[in-house]
Amino acid sequence: MSERTAGSAAVVDVEQTREALRQRGRSIVGVFGDTSLPGFGAVLRREGLSFYPGAALGLLLAGSTLPYLALTALTPEISRSLGIPIGTIAAARSLPLLAAAAASMPAAFLTHRRARRAVVCVSAGVASSVVTVAGGWVTSLLGVLAILCLTGLAVGTGNAVQPTLVVDSYPPEVRVRALSVYAAIGAAGGFVAAVSVWLLGDVGLTWRSLFICLGSASLLMAVLAVPLRDPGFGIWDTRPLRASVHEAHGEAAGDDAAPDEDVSLGFWESCRRVLLTPTNRRVFAAFTVLGVLTVPFVTFLAAFLEERWGVTAPGRETFFAAYAFAGVVALLAHARRGERLFRVSPARAIGAAGSLLAVAVLSIAAAAAVPAFAVMVACFLLAGAASALVLPLLIAALLSIVPGEMRPHAQGLVAALLAAGGLGGSLLLTGIQGQYGLRTVMIVLALLGLGDAFLLRRAAALVDADLDRMIGETLEDEELRRIERHGARLPMLACRGIDFSYGQLQVLFDVDFTVNDAEMVALLGVNGAGKSTLLKVVSGIGLPSRGSVRFRGRDITYLDAERRLRVGITQIPGGRAVFGPMTVVENLRSYGYTLGRNKSAVDRAIEHCFEAFPRLGERRGSLASTLSGGEQQMLGLSKALMLRPRLLLIDELSLGLAPVVVGQLLEMVRRINADGTAVVLVEQSVNIALNLVEHAYFMERGTMRFDGRAADLLERDDLLRAVFLRGVAAAQ
Numbered sequence: 001m002s003e004r005t006a007g008s009a010a011v012v013d014v015e016q017t018r019e020a021l022r023q024r025g026r027s028i029v030g031v032f033g034d035t036s037l038p039g040f041g042a043v044l045r046r047e048g049l050s051f052y053p054g055a056a057l058g059l060l061l062a063g064s065t066l067p068y069l070a071l072t073a074l075t076p077e078i079s080r081s082l083g084i085p086i087g088t089i090a091a092a093r094s095l096p097l098l099a100a101a102a103a104s105m106p107a108a109f110l111t112h113r114r115a116r117r118a119v120v121c122v123s124a125g126v127a128s129s130v131v132t133v134a135g136g137w138v139t140s141l142l143g144v145l146a147i148l149c150l151t152g153l154a155v156g157t158g159n160a161v162q163p164t165l166v167v168d169s170y171p172p173e174v175r176v177r178a179l180s181v182y183a184a185i186g187a188a189g190g191f192v193a194a195v196s197v198w199l200l201g202d203v204g205l206t207w208r209s210l211f212i213c214l215g216s217a218s219l220l221m222a223v224l225a226v227p228l229r230d231p232g233f234g235i236w237d238t239r240p241l242r243a244s245v246h247e248a249h250g251e252a253a254g255d256d257a258a259p260d261e262d263v264s265l266g267f268w269e270s271c272r273r274v275l276l277t278p279t280n281r282r283v284f285a286a287f288t289v290l291g292v293l294t295v296p297f298v299t300f301l302a303a304f305l306e307e308r309w310g311v312t313a314p315g316r317e318t319f320f321a322a323y324a325f326a327g328v329v330a331l332l333a334h335a336r337r338g339e340r341l342f343r344v345s346p347a348r349a350i351g352a353a354g355s356l357l358a359v360a361v362l363s364i365a366a367a368a369a370v371p372a373f374a375v376m377v378a379c380f381l382l383a384g385a386a387s388a389l390v391l392p393l394l395i396a397a398l399l400s401i402v403p404g405e406m407r408p409h410a411q412g413l414v415a416a417l418l419a420a421g422g423l424g425g426s427l428l429l430t431g432i433q434g435q436y437g438l439r440t441v442m443i444v445l446a447l448l449g450l451g452d453a454f455l456l457r458r459a460a461a462l463v464d465a466d467l468d469r470m471i472g473e474t475l476e477d478e479e480l481r482r483i484e485r486h487g488a489r490l491p492m493l494a495c496r497g498i499d500f501s502y503g504q505l506q507v508l509f510d511v512d513f514t515v516n517d518a519e520m521v522a523l524l525g526v527n528g529a530g531k532s533t534l535l536k537v538v539s540g541i542g543l544p545s546r547g548s549v550r551f552r553g554r555d556i557t558y559l560d561a562e563r564r565l566r567v568g569i570t571q572i573p574g575g576r577a578v579f580g581p582m583t584v585v586e587n588l589r590s591y592g593y594t595l596g597r598n599k600s601a602v603d604r605a606i607e608h609c610f611e612a613f614p615r616l617g618e619r620r621g622s623l624a625s626t627l628s629g630g631e632q633q634m635l636g637l638s639k640a641l642m643l644r645p646r647l648l649l650i651d652e653l654s655l656g657l658a659p660v661v662v663g664q665l666l667e668m669v670r671r672i673n674a675d676g677t678a679v680v681l682v683e684q685s686v687n688i689a690l691n692l693v694e695h696a697y698f699m700e701r702g703t704m705r706f707d708g709r710a711a712d713l714l715e716r717d718d719l720l721r722a723v724f725l726r727g728v729a730a731a732q
Contacts, residue, residue, distance in 0.1 A: 234404015291421020
């Protein structure tokens with residue numbers, strides 16, 4: 001069996017395994033397709049678990065909200081005590097949102113490929129508690145600003161990490177319920193804060209004493225969470241998915257392999273991978289609008305109650321206690337239904353979240369318009385109950401379509417966007433209030449929420465496909481690792497099912513493309529067929545909207561271009577292979593930067609290039625822009641001589657050059673290939689390309705029309721006629 005046939009057989013095995021296990025994979029991640037529901041306690045007992053992690057994280061969530069809630073409630077008292085205008089304190093409320101947005105991604109970065117989320121969560125909880133206690137001793141505006149900033153940092157850190165720890169602490173069968181109870185405990189913090197301010201103020205305690213009491217309670221919650229431990233990423237879904245591959249082959253699952261540092265995604269590469277998922281882009285946009293409907297809404301709601309209905313401070317505290325309590329009751333009552341929705345399909349969970357959001361914002365609009373106080377309160381309580389149910393459903397669906405190790409990145413983006421939406425919403429709604437009044441603010445909030453509900457309905461239509469894609473990628477990755485461990489040969493490069501678009505214009509459609517070790521293949525087609533775009537996808541300059549790129553069995557689909565250069569992929573772009581304002585030697589030194597600080601190695605590589613291309617040696621001090629076309633291509637090809645890549649991508653090497661020059665360049669390509677470098681040659685000249693290679697691909701309109709022996713392509717008049725006619729037209 002030839003190497004190409006063996007590699008193709010391995011790819012077929014991978015596809016068969018992926019398709020055979022896809023439905024089982026959906027069950028492993030908690031999507032069973034039915035509404036039967038095991039008991040929460042029964043699942044915990046079966047797995048030897050307790051609800052301590054969810055309860056501890058819920059207490060941390062509740063404790064982190066106390067400082068901001070207390071400040072909101074006690075703004076008049078703080079203003080009178082410190083002599084700070086209320087307007088100044090109100091304006092400063094945007095600082096926690098700004099700080100939370102700034103803290104979210106660093107918090108996610110701390111947990112990148114490191115199972116230490118519990119430490120981060122507890123540390124943030126302790127910091128929030130200390131800040132709350134310190135709030136009782138502030139004496140100036142600067143102190144108030146510091147408390148607000150530090151509170152925002154602690155809240156942003158917790159929000160970026162806590163939900164992922166809840167998800168990874170419990171089996172998929174009970175995740176929505178676990179998230180609902182976690183959110184209910186957090187919402188109970190708002191209820192406790194409102195009641196505490198009311199009760200403690202009623203017995204004559206000052207605002208300083210209230211801060212110290214609330215901070216002490218928050219510190220107790222953080223101490224209770226100290227035994228919390230991180231179970232690891234994807235322990236209940238990603239790891240069982242990988243184990244199912246070995247079980248399908250009658251093998252015992254091996255230990256988790258250490259990540260390959262050369263091709264494992266960095267932090268920002270992982271974030272980009274998360275952002276490129278179609279469902280995530282829409283859900284992230286929805287979270288941004290949700291940010292407007294959280295903190296800014298509560299702030300303007302307090303002002304609305306006072307201005308429209310004359311509700312005093314004690315009455316407002318009672319109202320907000322009832323508002324938070326409505327959310328707690330709704331979360332606990334809806335948990336089982338939410339679990340059933342997710343169990344049938346994540347699309348139903350996201351669709352339900354959109355419907356609940358629509359109910360919430362329509363209730364807000366109705367509350368702003370009704371003339372009866374009791375009806376207004378009922379509408380706002382309904383809005384609070386409906387909006388509280390949105391986050392558990394969305395987070396469960398979002399984190400289910402993200403690989404376990406990337407959940408902190410996804411949640412970090414969610415936390416950052418929520419905070420950014422809250423900050424932007426505060427500025428927007430403040431302007432609207434000053435111009436049109438509070439009732440208009442409530443109507444604008446309703447319109448934003450309806451737009452958000454529409455976004456979620458669109459996301460629901462995509463989530464099932466994204467879930468299957470995540471499952472397929474995980475299964476494929478593990479099957480490739482298994483095949484490699486058994487000594488089978490894999491293609492050096494394997495592109496599978498590649499789609500690529502420039503904005504709204506799709507250029508590549510379900511493209512498959514493989515290259516084996518030390519192989520030279522031709523990639524042919526008319527101008528605009530997608531050949532150069534496919535090379536961009538391989539080299540990392542362009543990222544596909546669907547499909548995977550694997551190098552030596554490792555997934556590099558979302559790896560940055562400069563890191564692909566380090567693992568051995570080099571591209572020589574057609575007509576743009578040199579830096580014109582730099583000399584020949586400077587160009588060569590720029591190519592050799594990957595050789596590190598070893599100047600002597602770079603010098604030796606440069607001399608090797610001059611031996612291969614004596615003409616470049618003669619013009620070593622000339623600017624690259626003054627070289628002829630053939631000399632520029634020699635200089636571009638010298639990149640391969642400098643870097644000695646494993647895979648060399650050459651785009652239109654012979655375009656516009658004299659035959660004698662083309663012959664020199666092609667001879668060098670043969671030498672590079674003979675030294676062990678695999679070569680992909682994109683050529684307009686069919687004769688040149690097919691005289692060099694044994695295997696050829698032919699592209700037309702973004703699809704792969706031919707994949708086979710070069711000699712067989714010569715017999716395909718239906719394909720080559722198009723190339724010939726284009727060539728004749730260009731000559732004329």
